[in-house]
Amino acid sequence: MKLTILGCYSATPRTNTNPTSQVLEINNHTFLIDCGEGTQVELRRNKVKFVRIKHIFISHLHGDHVFGLVGLISTFRLLTREADLHIYGPKGIKEMITLQMKLADSWTNYKLIFHELTSKKSELIFEDDKVEVHTIPLIHRIYTNGFLFKEKEGERKLDMNAVLNAGIEVAYYRKLKQGFDVENKQGNLVKNKTVTKPANKPKSYAFCSDTAYNEAMLETIKDVDVLYHESTFLDKHEKLAAPTKHSTAKQAASIAKQAKANTLVLGHYSTRYNDLNEFKTEAQTIFKNVELAEDGKVFEF
Amino acid sequence: MKLTILGCYSATPRTNTNPTSQVLEINNHTFLIDCGEGTQVELRRNKVKFVRIKHIFISHLHGDHVFGLVGLISTFRLLTREADLHIYGPKGIKEMITLQMKLADSWTNYKLIFHELTSKKSELIFEDDKVEVHTIPLIHRIYTNGFLFKEKEGERKLDMNAVLNAGIEVAYYRKLKQGFDVENKQGNLVKNKTVTKPANKPKSYAFCSDTAYNEAMLETIKDVDVLYHESTFLDKHEKLAAPTKHSTAKQAASIAKQAKANTLVLGHYSTRYNDLNEFKTEAQTIFKNVELAEDGKVFEF
Numbered sequence: 323m324k325l326t327i328l329g330c331y332s333a334t335p336r337t338n339t340n341p342t343s344q345v346l347e348i349n350n351h352t353f354l355i356d357c358g359e360g361t362q363v364e365l366r367r368n369k370v371k372f373v374r375i376k377h378i379f380i381s382h383l384h385g386d387h388v389f390g391l392v393g394l395i396s397t398f399r400l401l402t403r404e405a406d407l408h409i410y411g412p413k414g415i416k417e418m419i420t421l422q423m424k425l426a427d428s429w430t431n432y433k434l435i436f437h438e439l440t441s442k443k444s445e446l447i448f449e450d451d452k453v454e455v456h457t458i459p460l461i462h463r464i465y466t467n468g469f470l471f472k473e474k475e476g477e478r479k480l481d482m483n484a485v486l487n488a489g490i491e492v493a494y495y496r497k498l499k500q501g502f503d504v505e506n507k508q509g510n511l512v513k514n515k516t517v518t519k520p521a522n523k524p525k526s527y528a529f530c531s532d533t534a535y536n537e538a539m540l541e542t543i544k545d546v547d548v549l550y551h552e553s554t555f556l557d558k559h560e561k562l563a564a565p566t567k568h569s570t571a572k573q574a575a576s577i578a579k580q581a582k583a584n585t586l587v588l589g590h591y592s593t594r595y596n597d598l599n600e601f602k603t604e605a606q607t608i609f610k611n612v613e614l615a616e617d618g619k620v621f622e623f
Numbered sequence: 624m625k626l627t628i629l630g631c632y633s634a635t636p637r638t639n640t641n642p643t644s645q646v647l648e649i650n651n652h653t654f655l656i657d658c659g660e661g662t663q664v665e666l667r668r669n670k671v672k673f674v675r676i677k678h679i680f681i682s683h684l685h686g687d688h689v690f691g692l693v694g695l696i697s698t699f700r701l702l703t704r705e706a707d708l709h710i711y712g713p714k715g716i717k718e719m720i721t722l723q724m725k726l727a728d729s730w731t732n733y734k735l736i737f738h739e740l741t742s743k744k745s746e747l748i749f750e751d752d753k754v755e756v757h758t759i760p761l762i763h764r765i766y767t768n769g770f771l772f773k774e775k776e777g778e779r780k781l782d783m784n785a786v787l788n789a790g791i792e793v794a795y796y797r798k799l800k801q802g803f804d805v806e807n808k809q810g811n812l813v814k815n816k817t818v819t820k821p822a823n824k825p826k827s828y829a830f831c832s833d834t835a836y837n838e839a840m841l842e843t844i845k846d847v848d849v850l851y852h853e854s855t856f857l858d859k860h861e862k863l864a865a866p867t868k869h870s871t872a873k874q875a876a877s878i879a880k881q882a883k884a885n886t887l888v889l890g891h892y893s894t895r896y897n898d899l900n901e902f903k904t905e906a907q908t909i910f911k912n913v914e915l916a917e918d919g920k921v922f923e924f
Contacts, residue, residue, distance in 0.1 A: 333698075333701055334663070334694075334697070334698040334701055334702075335661075335663060335664050335694070336664065336667060337664055337667050337668050359660060359661065359663075359691065359694040360636075360660065360661050360664065362635070362636060362660075363636050363637065363638055363661065366637055366638050367638050383723075383726040383727050384727050384729065385693065385694055385697045385723070385727060385729070389690075389693060389694045389697075389723075390660065392686065392690060393635075393636070393660040393686055393690045396635070396686045396690075397634075397635040400634050400635055401635075412726075414726040415726075417722065417726075418722060418723060418726055421718065421719060421722055422684075422686070422690075422719060425684040425713075425715040425716075425718075425719055425765075426684050426685050426686060426765065427764065427765050428685065428686070463728065464726075464727065464728050
């Protein structure tokens with residue numbers, strides 16, 4: 323699981339800070355998450371292949387999370403993309419994009435499929451044989467979802483020495499990987515667990531930006547491997563966080579702790595702070611394993 | 624008259640090329656012309672004071688000329704702008720911007736005034752006591768205007784030696800500057816031209832992007848000081864220029880020559896070309912005084 327931070331600052335793009343956008347590579351998927359202004363340039367800078375992006379997830383329709391989307395869609399068209407593009411985001415996103423295409427009289431030659439979200443409960447919005455994506459309802463000034471990306475339980479691994487010793491024919495290996503007990507050459511039943519090992523633990527990533535402190539999300543993100551949680555403010559500015567429906571580093575850490583996450587990644591910093599380490603130090607008073615998102619930083623989990 | 628090129632490439636923003644946007648400083652005005660994605664960052668990089676921008680002119684609603692506008696408007700809001708902002712552009716631009724503000728539930732606290740254009744004839748769209756702005760109807764795939772920025776004729780200058788010799792009272796200086804003949808202390812009429820010099824020649828700048836070769840614009844831009852004319856292609860790709868309704872460097876030079884412009888500035892280059900000097904060389908076969916727009920370049924005329 324590889325996470326590339328294209329941008330991790332709140333509010334407005336600057337020469338040295340980009341608004342929110344991330345690329346999550348998980349099980350052969352390349353998911354784009356949020357798309358602030360300039361995201362297409364950051365994709366180029368970070369050498370993400372445009373053609374690999376087939377699914378874009380937009381948390382909410384504030385500009386620092388979505389103003390780069392129409393340009394990216396338009397660039398895909400100019401690059402003569404043919405593959406379908408799925409866009410998941412709040413109701414209204416389709417109208418926002420199609421109005422701009424209509425006014426430019428520039429329609430995509432590839433298929434653009436909008437999945438508009440309205441539910442206030444967590445729902446499964448994408449699924450294939452290896453990965454699931456669920457929404458994480460957040461509390462913000464407008465309708466906002468985080469996203470939980472989860473690998474499905476993989477196949478069990480053969481313990482080849484045990485398999486050979488038990489005298490199992492090759493034709494049964496597939497069934498073993500799927501967890502079934504099988505017969506050996508002598509016609510005796512072999513218990514699956516005696517000849518296989520558990521699958522790799524499925525990985526999971528939760529993206530939670532933007533949100534006020536919100537314990538309701540715990541149910542959805544419980545035991546997540548990596549939690550990205552916004553920390554727009556430090557605790558000393560908690561009075562700014564509440565009315566703008568953002569979180570402090572301390573609050574993010576509290577959520578990570580209660581969710582029993584493995585790693586907490588902080589981001590969506592207000593540009594008022596010069597030293598990002600303050601976010602880390604503050605969060606670590608509550609939760610130990612804290613990483614700082616930074617533009618262009620790549621995490622391998 | 625100072626022209627700052629924020630971006631001068633066609634189609635799609637890249638790490639080292641920006642889409643169209645320019646800042647024209649003329650007679651204490653700071654006019655922003657076109658606003659491709661990333662313009663607000665280029666404004667910062669080129670140290671243009673946001674607060675100075677009170678008028679934005681958008682030629683047409685293709686993304687590489689307008690996708691940065693909503694973000695800039697939104698950033699002005701975050702910076703607690705109070706001054707009115709006037710936006711001139713094709714009909715539809717108001718709906719494009721206001722829909723995005725509605726979906727974000729983020730309205731400006733300053734006054735946003737849209738001047739939507741529909742006329743296919745040149746019209747005066749801005750005027751104060753020193754400057755006029757006229758549209759230049761262009762030929763493109765969608766409704767498009769260039770813009771002609773013109774200083775008004777200034778006041779005549781006093782020839783102080785002659786004024787004193789003629790014995791004219793200070794109270795009459797204003798009338799002299801305005802071109803009137805006045806009486807001197809002895810009651811004799813003094814001819815204006817004997818004691819004043821002509822005003823500075825008013826400067827003018829024509830912005831023409833994007834357009835097919837279009838002689839109809841000559842009437843509007845005749846004798847312009849500086850003509851910015853798109854040259855998306857070189858002559859060898861003229862077959863691409865015609866169907867996409869763009870121009871070649873040669874065609875841009877031909878318009879500059881016929882308009883009797885002083886200087887031609889080329890831009891809106893297709894990113895297929897590595898050596899911009901080819902544009903200059905080609906144009907100079909027809910018109911001598913050619914400059915190349917480049918991102919971040921500043922021209923003082």
